[in-house]
Amino acid sequence: MSGELENKKIILGVTGGISAYKACELSRMIIKEGAQVKVVMTSNAKKFVSSLTFQYLTGNKVADDVYDLEESGISHIQLADENDLIVICPATANFISKYANGIADNLLLNVLLASKSQIILCPAMNVNMYENNLMQDNIKKLIKNGIHIVEPDSGELACGWIGKGRLADLETIMETIKKKVQNKSLKKENILITAGATREYMDPVRFISNPSTGIMGYCIAEEFQSKGAKINIVAGYNEVNFDKFDSYKEITTAEEMKNEISKNLKKYSLIIKTAAVGDYRFSTRLDNKMKKSDDVFRIELEKNIDVLKYIGENKKENQIIVGFAAETQNVVENAKKKINSKNLDLIVANDISKKNSGFGQNSNFSFLIDSSGNIDELGLINKNDLAKKLASKIEKMRQNF
Numbered sequence: 001m002s003g004e005l006e007n008k009k010i011i012l013g014v015t016g017g018i019s020a021y022k023a024c025e026l027s028r029m030i031i032k033e034g035a036q037v038k039v040v041m042t043s044n045a046k047k048f049v050s051s052l053t054f055q056y057l058t059g060n061k062v063a064d065d066v067y068d069l070e071e072s073g074i075s076h077i078q079l080a081d082e083n084d085l086i087v088i089c090p091a092t093a094n095f096i097s098k099y100a101n102g103i104a105d106n107l108l109l110n111v112l113l114a115s116k117s118q119i120i121l122c123p124a125m126n127v128n129m130y131e132n133n134l135m136q137d138n139i140k141k142l143i144k145n146g147i148h149i150v151e152p153d154s155g156e157l158a159c160g161w162i163g164k165g166r167l168a169d170l171e172t173i174m175e176t177i178k179k180k181v182q183n184k185s186l187k188k189e190n191i192l193i194t195a196g197a198t199r200e201y202m203d204p205v206r207f208i209s210n211p212s213t214g215i216m217g218y219c220i221a222e223e224f225q226s227k228g229a230k231i232n233i234v235a236g237y238n239e240v241n242f243d244k245f246d247s248y249k250e251i252t253t254a255e256e257m258k259n260e261i262s263k264n265l266k267k268y269s270l271i272i273k274t275a276a277v278g279d280y281r282f283s284t285r286l287d288n289k290m291k292k293s294d295d296v297f298r299i300e301l302e303k304n305i306d307v308l309k310y311i312g313e314n315k316k317e318n319q320i321i322v323g324f325a326a327e328t329q330n331v332v333e334n335a336k337k338k339i340n341s342k343n344l345d346l347i348v349a350n351d352i353s354k355k356n357s358g359f360g361q362n363s364n365f366s367f368l369i370d371s372s373g374n375i376d377e378l379g380l381i382n383k384n385d386l387a388k389k390l391a392s393k394i395e396k397m398r399q400n401f
Helices: 018-032 050-059 066-071 075-079 092-100 107-113 127-131 133-144 170-181 215-226 252-262 308-312 331-341 382-398
Strands: 009-014 036-041 085-091 118-123 153-156 164-165 190-195 230-235 247-250 270-273 280-282 301-303 319-328 347-349 365-368 375-382
Touching: 009 018, 009 050, 009 107, 018 036, 018 050, 018 085, 018 170, 036 107, 075 107, 085 092, 085 107, 085 170, 092 107, 092 118, 092 133, 092 308, 118 170, 127 133, 127 164, 127 170, 170 215, 190 215, 190 252, 215 230, 215 382, 230 252, 252 308, 270 308, 308 319, 319 331, 319 382, 331 347, 331 365, 331 382, 347 382
Parallel strands: 009 036, 009 085, 085 118, 190 230, 190 270, 230 247, 270 319, 319 347
Antiparallel strands: 153 164, 280 301, 347 365, 365 375
């Protein structure tokens, strides 16, 4: 059967939670896309769903015991090695905690610890268990070690509570699986992505900034990571979680962003600047909070460092630089000027005057413009889809570098 997962070998790990029954449907969805599925179950998982059910659905014998495998000539090492991806669905609080701390007291944990494959965990548990600080620490530990977490949904839980902890929608899990095993066409790229908003402080409590949330940078980072690239993030204020990428540095001001970027500027093969960097800063920053006095208050601003221009001026051979522009008028004309003045290879020009486009939104009204003057009008486009368009454009550009 052909599909987006054709000829891929996927291990589906099932642990002992009430949503274990949903793993049956997930196995069917994976097989429908052309993959081979081998199921590994914990002993508690078999209390919710029988191994025979998965054997019929996948056509493969279910693995559930280390010693049974050894008797048949198959080891947990073979299971760990002979796959393209491992998906744990559902992943219970108990299982996550053991895995995060290197415990291997069942077959599935042995497989995970022995595997070099990409791993996806789909947590499902009571909201209080999920939000417990110990659980969150364990999840953060796994993320920092390269494990992809499909965050649970919010809603009514099997225990009767309402909150975050319900197994993510199966379509969401499937999209994650497809991304993880797709063509790694950008695996040689070492990418810097800037994101979020800088803040320029007048005093300890007041600053000037902009509404950037980092969503666009996050979407790009996810898409390029799924294609095998190494992802380095330098970000100002944001409302997303960049911890899962290869490196993440937090900054506040434009000057701090420039200084952080300069440390490894020559090492990056591709730089994508989605960050909304302030054009101006206060001429003087006060050490203490300014008190109210007159009804009229005047402040003096000075021009900030132009981070994108700095990057363009220090561009190395074969390095691709992508800028972003948020405009309200003369969108294409202004973007073309920025390409030339800042030595860019490509710019994403966003018309933020359009409804549902711009900062904090899930979409942009975008134009892709390259240094040769070629224009691709994308219109109003979801930011995930825009990230895909950008990745496709970079793949084609890289062929000519």
